[in-house]
Amino acid sequence: MxxxxxxxxxxxxxxxxxxxxxxxxxxxxxxxxxxxxxxxxxxxxxxxxxxxxxxxxxxxxxxxxxxxxxxxxxxxxxxxxxxxxxxxxxxxxxxxxxxxxxxxxxxxxxxxxxxxHTANGRKIVETKLNGEIFxxxxxxxxxxxxxxxxxxxxxxxxxxxxxxxxxxxxxxxxxxxxxxxxxxxxxxxxxxxxxxxxxxxxxxKSDYKGSIPDMPSEFQLDITFKMAVDAVKMSHFPGAKLKSDFTVNFTTNDFYELMRFFLFAA
The missing domain is CATH 3.40.50.10780 (Dipeptide transport protein)
Incomplete structure (x- = not known):
């Protein structure tokens, strides 16, 4: 094991x-x-x-x-x-x-x-995935x-x-x-x-194989930054867009791409 x-x-x-x-x-x-x-x-x-x-x-x-x-x-x-x-x-x-x-x-x-906090507490105010804080x-x-x-x-x-x-x-x-x-x-x-x-x-020692959550068919990631400049900067990541002055949205159906975006955002 x-x-x-x-x-x-x-x-x-x-x-x-x-x-x-x-x-x-x-x-x-x-x-x-x-x-x-x-x-x-x-x-x-x-x-x-x-x-x-x-x-x-x-x-x-x-x-x-x-x-x-x-x-x-x-x-x-x-x-x-x-x-x-x-x-x-x-x-x-x-x-x-x-x-x-x-x-x-x-x-x-x-x-x-x-x-x-979530990831970099000095930069990030809030993180949401498909509308829910994560x-x-x-x-x-x-x-x-x-x-x-x-x-x-x-x-x-x-x-x-x-x-x-x-x-x-x-x-x-x-x-x-x-x-x-x-x-x-x-x-x-x-x-x-x-x-x-x-x-x-x-x-x-138990049957734990069922502890794998279902992956959503689409991931809607919203990150709200403390500084507007960070939101503007991350909105230029391929596939990202500025949702508000401080929030960037990234949408994908490939979780690895979400991981990649989060690596740069955090």
Whole structure:
């Protein structure tokens, strides 16, 4: 069994403020330690379920948050950014059996995590796909589906986990925290690690093949930028058009083309 794991940090247990997730800040190290523990828990759960090959994609900020020496020996770690349209799913292909997401967070313009954003929070105000606000998980889930890989497990904030359930009904979730305004309510970090390990093992021992969402026949992507200049610039991407002063629309029936557009837009 080959398992692909993509990890972010804003959805790990405890993270609440920006300085906790930005490299170079005093409280950043504690967050990366919890991130690594939650990733290791998922890897151990996968290994206990029979996984023989586990690839971990570090998908936050510079992509260099996990100390390679802190990761379990059975996992392969992808650090940094490839510059390819797979974005947070770089390294995934159709040879994998399952995709797992650790530390994911709610979308921009969605209440549920003080650190909610989608892709580049410095540039992007809101993202919509076929009229619905979407998160980074949505993009990654469809990327996995594009390669025929089921999305079987996600951990993060409660609102994101509920949204993931609505998109992939069979997905297993562990909501390690809930957010309101600038606050988070967190379970014990040790409990989060325990639940992630046990739930990953449980789902990978089950019949999870049905956890591939149906791909829409057409993708209508709307991105609203903070600066009008970014919207004007992206409206010149082939197939894109200016929808309003700050919003660009890109429509395609080929998901890989949507991935390509998003790579340049974000």
């Amino acid at each position: 080959k398992v692909f794991l993509s990890t972010d940090i804003e959805g790990v247990c405890g993270t609440t403020r920006a300085e906790e997730v930005l490299s170079g800040q005093l409280s950043y190290t504690a967050s990366t330690k919890q991130m690594t523990q939650e990733v290791n828990a998922a890897c151990i759960g996968a290994k206990n379920a029979g996984a023989t090959h586990i690839v971990v994609k570090d998908s936050h900020e510079l992509g260099t948050n996990i100390d390679p020496n802190g990761l379990i020996e059975d996992a392969v770690l992808i650090r940094g950014w490839s510059g390819t349209p797979e974005f947070m799913m770089y390294g995934l292909d159709d040879s994998f059996d399952a995709a797992i997401y650790i530390g994911y967070h709610s979308a921009a313009m969605v209440q549920g995590n003080p650190l909610s 998160s980074e998980f949505t993009l990654c889930m469809y990327t996995a589906a594009y390669y025929g890989v089921p999305s079987v497990f996600i951990s993060g904030d409660k609102v994101l986990c509920e949204a993931a359930k609505s998109q992939v009904p069979n997905i297993s979730t562990v909501a390690v925290k809930d957010g309101w305004g600038g606050a988070t309510i967190n379970m014990s970090p040790r409990k989060a690690v325990h639940l992630i390990q046990s739930e990953v093992e449980k789902v990978l």
